[in-house]
Amino acid sequence: MSSHPIVLGTRNPGKLREYQSILGELGYEMVSVDAPEPEETAPDFEGNARLKATAYARYAGALTLAEDAGLVVPVLGGLPGVFSARFADCEVDPSLGKVLSYTPSGRPRPSLDEANRLRLLELLAGHEGEARRAYFQMVIAVADADGTILFTASGEAYGRILYEPRGEGGFGYDALFAGDETDGFTFAEVDAARKNAVSHRRKALEKVHTWLLARQGLLTGHGECHKLAQ
Ligand code: ITT
Secondary structure (H helix, E strand, C coil), X not given: CXXXXXXXXXXXXXXXXXXXXXXXXXXXXXXXXXXCCCCCCCCCXXXXXXXXXHHHHHHHCXXXXXXXXXXXCHHHCCCEHHHHHHHHHEEEECCCCEEEEECCCCCCHHHHHHHHHHHHHHHHXXXXXXXXXXXXXXXEEEECCCCCXXXXXXXXXXXXXXXXXXXXXXXXXXXXXXXXXXXXXXXXXXXXXXXXXXXXXXXXXXXXXXXXHHHHHHHCCCCCCCXXXX
16 A cells, blocks of 8 residues: 655654554554644633644645644533643643643643553542543544645544553553543553544544545545545
């Protein structure tokens, strides 16, 4: 299968690895871009995915994918949600599901990830059973070289939050997330291929793959894909 290069706008090496694996399997080659990190100012995943895709595409001058993702815990009013990557640097009111303030600590990603997991465990202390249900959500946006958004898609993965981390793989909250589709093993305990087969990222990327195929058909004049490509 021939390889099609696509730019991925992310500063997260964990995401890049997963894109390379999932889209690599489908015949695409992911190219990262060393652009300044856009500020994530939107209130929801879709808004942030759109603004990241636009910013990275303009920088790269090429078709670009970017996502915004996070862990949603209903008993915490949806937190950490769009604040997942920087949760430990936020002052929150979990009863309202609100972030009251955010002060960037500037710590490196691995220690921030660990602090994020600890913060989540602290907030869930005393919550049992169904109250520990959670899901990962991700929204991906595809932007054209000039930054115009061409397509968006979302994916979810459901599970529950454990009482302590398990496993060494993955990134972010994976060691705390026992997935329904990984038989209760955490996304950090199963190997990368098993996570990538059922993850929120996989589900959204399958929709992007369908869209890309439709677009290629449209560009080469084959197929009846005009509705998908709008
Ligand atoms: P970019 O914006 O540069 O892509 P980021 O890590 O800042 O990287 P997000 O703003 O989308 O990305 O935040 C996503 C956070 O949600 C991420 O840092 C993790 O804490 C968490 N997260 C998302 N997907 C995850 C996954 O598959 N496994 C574990 N944690 C995940």
